[in-house]
Amino acid sequence: MNTTVMRKDSPPDRATPSPPSDRTNRPASRGIRGTTGRVGLYAVLVVLAAVILLPFVWMVISSVKADRDVFTVPIQWIPTSYHWDNFVHIWTDIPLATYLGNSLILSVVITFLQVLTGSFAAYGFAKVRFPGRDVLFMGYIATIAVPWQAYMVPQYIIMQHLGLVNSRWSLILLQAFGAFGVFLMRQFYLTIPDELSEAARLDGLSEYGIWARIILPLSKPALASLALLTFVNTWNDYMGPFIYLTDNNLWTVQIGLRSFIGQFNAQYAMIMAGSVLSVLPILAIFLFGQRYFVRGIAASGMKG
Template sequence: MSTTVLRKDSTQVSEPSPPPVSRKAVHRQRALRAVGRVLLYTALAAVALAVLLPFVWTLVSSVKADRDVFTVPVEWIPREFHWDNYRRIWTDIPLAAYLGNSLFLSVVITFLQVLTGSFAAYGFAKMRFPGRDLLFTGYIATIAVPWQAYMIPQYIIMQKLDLVNTHLSLILLQAFGAFGVFLMRQFYLTIPDEISEAARLDGLTEYGIWARIILPLSKPALAGLALLTFVQTWNDYMGPFIYLTDNSLWTVQLGLRSFIGQYDAQYAMIMTGSVLSVLPILVVFLLGQRYFVRGIATTGVKG
């Protein structure tokens, strides 16, 4: 076959058409594509299995006896199932109180970090004032400072305020977070400034613009920040370990220490408590994973 091309001098020149793709080449391309897809899914399954393996081991160990937890080789199927571990743990330690304390701190700190982070991020993203970018850079730079560098000054401040051994000390110290401000600011930058300008012309104050326009548009970023903060607060061990000494104020992470004695430890009960402590995080993540993925994916579009 050939195609006719019209040149500038109005003469027609025939050019050969590209040869048709053979059926064998098409089948070869499809086979290579299918093999590549199988290899990709196999690699992803292997990675997922490697990630889930520690949790599976914890789950299996939670229904074992103490002497069988660290057997070599690992017994993935226990010879004897101790389902009563999930009944005993509620009476051996005040697990319900520990879970309640963890839930209270996680919910309150998450709410405050989302509130303060989104409000500060609005100022850095949508308001113009002298030194804004320099102030934001300095504030974000605090993320690079390790917590151990200011851990002792923080404790001295809380001690002077007589807030040691109270939940309020942890709430005040974690109510603000530079990472949350950074995350929310990056998302706010993706919202056109014309929306804020139009709202100002309609008479809305900055507080009204933030509450009635920016926040409803920021649900994915808010959900992502809330999930990250909730998980971090729930899993926090050092903070409650330093500031909480009363057993009635302990979180679940501290409560699991009750199974560690001076000379031995109830490892099976520790695994049982660990499984129970993971369940709230799993529920929260399953409920908010769609918003979490959308929020993380859109925070770096514009900066």
């Protein structure tokens, strides 16, 4: 007699738990690495900023020292005595107000002319099609590579024959045009769609109207960048006023501070005090237009 043995189904084997995957740890590790990288980057930027600002800090500290304490070895970062009267005497020892006014006049006028001529010329190179446009633009930009010392003597001879030496007009006419400003504005204009100009032409607007009513309102960041760079370069210019301006009443602040340098000695503390006062307008203008300056430089580098 055969007996059938009924086998009960054995219960299924329980799945053994798998070890935790490395994927669960990746977000945390990435977050740690990202935080560490940012901290390291900020630390490097702080160190670089401190190195860059160190000469300015030394200038400010030296402006309230005595002349004999400016170039002491080792450097006295904390003066033994503070001479705040340096900022009072500098207004009476030299006509500093006249020098600052001359620098302001030249900087404002030259900045206005460079922004005007640079933006207008850049519009022609970027939005107007004519034969030889790109070749002419490359030739014009190539003049940036020519050092100023190579043609400063012919420029002086031209200004002398025109009778403009020892006048502001010599510096204004020589610096009213700049290839760098044309390049900067053209690079920004290339980011503006050509369809806007084409639509304006179809509506009967002239090229002057397109430039003034459409392109310029869209170019505020680039205009602010060019204005700031031109103002700073003109304000800090030394060689131009030194060559063309001989009248003391026409001197700029950079030339005026040279009055504290004598044949056998120099009033270094007064020079530092005047340098601090000359930096303040530049600092104020940069802080006021910093947002537009950064946007203009970033946008102008998109194409090229």
